[in-house]
Amino acid sequence: MKENLTIDELNDLANELRYVIADMICRSGSGHLGGAVSIIEIMITLYYRVMNVKNSEPGWNNRDRLILSKGHAAPVLYAVLAYKKFFPKSWLKTLNCDGTKLPSHADARTVPxxxxxxxxxxxxxxxxCGMAFAAKKDKRANHIFCIVGDGELNEGQNWEAAMFASHNRLDNLIAICDYNKLQIDGFTYEVIDLEPLTDKWKSFNWNVIEADGHNWNEIFSSLERAKKLNNGKPTMIIMHTTKAKDCSTIENIASSHNIKIGSITEHQNFLKSITSGEYKLPY
Amino acid sequence: MKLHEKEMRTVYAETLNELISQNKNIFCLEADLAKATGTNPIVSETYPNNFINVGVAEANMIGVAAGLAVDGKVPFCASFSCFASRRVYDQITLSVAYANTNVKIIGAAPGVTQGPNGGTHMCFQDLAIMRAMPNMQVLSPCDVYELKSMLYYMANTYGGMYMQLVRPKVIPIFDENYQYEHGKAVKISEGSDVTIVTTGFMTHIAKQAVDELKEENINVELLHYPCIKPFDDESLISSAKKTKTVITVENQSVIGGIGGAVCEILSENLPTRVKRLGIPDKFGEVASAKYLFDKYIFGLEGIKQACREMKK
Incomplete structure (x- = not known):
């Protein structure tokens, strides 16, 4: 399932997915765009270059797992899975529609x-943590990836899990923080400051790697490095990103978290505002 | 009427050991209350590889359990009922019920059995809030035999489940031949004057009341509900048709628990006079069960008194 894509091909894929995700959300009238777009390059790298998964057998026991803890970024996960042929791309245009299999938040019950x-x-x-623990018990050599939002780290349960993971030496667990520095009510340093974020994770006895979450080489090398650490510690990769990247009217502003589109004209204008270009829709 | 020789929590732990011996995918999860729930040292020393103590972190316990369950494990997560239900209600909602993961949750020391820990720890609403959650099965065994049989059912049946666990010794109702039947009420005595509907810790007290009322020529039909959800509507309606009056008895608030379930079902199917016995809309306090039974009139004497009044 891994594919060798050139940087140009990766850029083209990311741009197309950005356009498709924006269209999916505009069609439904509203949706969580900013935090989906900020992890496009990370998701593509995971599913195209790093993770061992099989679209013909989504439940394959030895697969790598991905938990999108910031479940509201589901549109990018749906788009990547559809492009990796886990389900038909035609499903994508049903995001958030009545009776859809693709609800606003990531749903394992309906989505292969x-x-x-x-x-x-x-x-x-x-x-x-539970999956990483089970993998260790079952002596599987797979990795468990988990993407958390930066605002999400306000939730105390993350820090309970952080202690559990290091205590149980879950070095098959690789967490990724989408550090776009924005949460619903504003910049993270204004709402509730996360810094010093690297030191926090280090003090919880995790490996910490920092990377540019829009730079293909940095994303790939940080993930591959994390997979090889095997030092008894879980790894946190802090990916520096821009919320709603390349969506010119809402890039790097808090309100990009959940956009509202009221008319066809707004829909069309929004798609035109995406600086990375227009693409033919796959549905 | 003698107490069983074993504490309920001992039987919980010993049964987990039996289940683990048969299926290594079963895991015992604790949040620093393993001694209180009985699994330390019984499970922790016998099956250390199947024992996970997450520390004082109940939310993480439910999440870890959900992750284990997705990968085919069968986690049993225990804590005091206050922490196993109300503290982690959202974690159970999302990561267990909504996600449909095979997680078993044990709420130990329910209601008045929390005793000296008092009002902060006495949870009177776990049955109400857990039964209000879609895709959750809600259980409350009355003795060691039912507990053991129920644990086998839980281990071998897929789905999110919440079970109350009274910790100390209790007077047995059943014997070793008892087989738990999911979703079915158990008729403990046949009667025609009043129906009592009860569950868990209150069943043996209700049974004593029913036995003593026979001497007053009051014949009570006693329905024990080990399974609060799914609820056995049919047995209730059939008994209410006969007796025309129903008393509910529970180690919970009278709001939303088994009393609430009975009122919902009867008002839609067979409007019947119902008296709900239990804790009124109050918090708990440091007190013995007897003190609270007397204060809120729902122990042995309270049940008998209600039956006399309802028979009139």
Whole structure:
């Protein structure tokens, strides 16, 4: 399932997914765009270059797992899984529609390829710990990836999970923080400051790596490095990102978290505002 | 009427050991109350590889359990009922019930059995809030035989489940031949004057009341509900048709628990006079069960008194 794509091909794929995700959300009238777009390059790297998964067998026991703890970023997970042929791309245009299989928050019950249902912030890292623990017990050599939001780290349960993971030496657990520095009510340093974030994770006895979450080489090398550490510690990769990247009208502002589109004109204008270009929709 | 020789929590732990010996996918999860719930040292020393203590972190316990369950494990997570239900209600909602993971949650020391820990720890609403959650099965065994049989059912049946666990010795109602039947009420005595509906810790007290009322020529039909959800509507309606009057008795608030369930079912199917016995809309306090039974009139004497009044 891993693919060798050039940087140009990766850029093109990311740009297309950004356009498709924006269209999916505009069609439904509203949705969590900013935090989905901020992790496009991370999600593509995981599913195209790093993780061992099989679209023909989504429940394959030895697969790597991904828990999208910031479940509201589900549109990017749905888009990547559809492009990786876990389900038809035609499903994508049903995001948040009545009776859809693709609800606003990541849903393992209805979507092939999703490893954990999420949506209430702060719970995914605990589930990832459970899966990492089970993998160790069953002597599987797979990795458990978990993407947490920066605002999500306000939730205390993350820090319970952080202690559990290091205490149980879960070095098969790799967490990724989408550090776009914005949460619903404003910048993270204004709402509730996360800094010193690296020191916090180090003090919980985790390996910590920092990377540019929009730089293909840095994302890939940080993930591959984390996989090889095997030093009895879980790893946190703090990915510096920009919320709603390349969505010119809402880039790097808090309100990009959940956009509202009231008309077809607004929908069309929004798609035109995406600086990375227009793409043919796959549905 | 003698107490069983074993504490309920001992039987919980010993049964977990039996289950683990048969299925290594069963895990015992604790949040620093393993001595209180009986699994330390019984499980922790016998099966250390199947024992996980997450520390004082109940939310993480439920999340870790959900992750284990997604990968085919069968986690039994125990804590005091206050922490196993109300403290982690959102974690159970999302990571267990909504996500449909195979997690078993044990709420130990329910209601008045919390005793000296007092009002902060006495949870009177776990049955109400857990039964209000879609996709959760809610259980409350009355003695060691039912507890053991129920644990086998839980271990071998997929789905999120919440079970109350009274910790000390209790007077047995059943014997070793008892087989728990999911979703079915157990008729403990046949009667025609009044129906009593009860569960868990209150069943043996209700049975004593029913036995003593026979001497007053009051014939009570006693329905024990080990399974609060799914609720056995049919047995209730059939008994209420006969007796025309129902008393509910529970080690819980009268709001939303088994009393609430009975009122919902009867008002829709067979409007019947119902008296709910239990804790009124109050918090608990440091007190013995007897003190609270007397204060809120729902122990042995309270049940008998209600039956006399309702028979009139």
């Amino acid at each position: 390829g999703i490893d954990m249902t999420t949506g209430s912030l702060g719970q995914g890292l605990s589930a990832a």
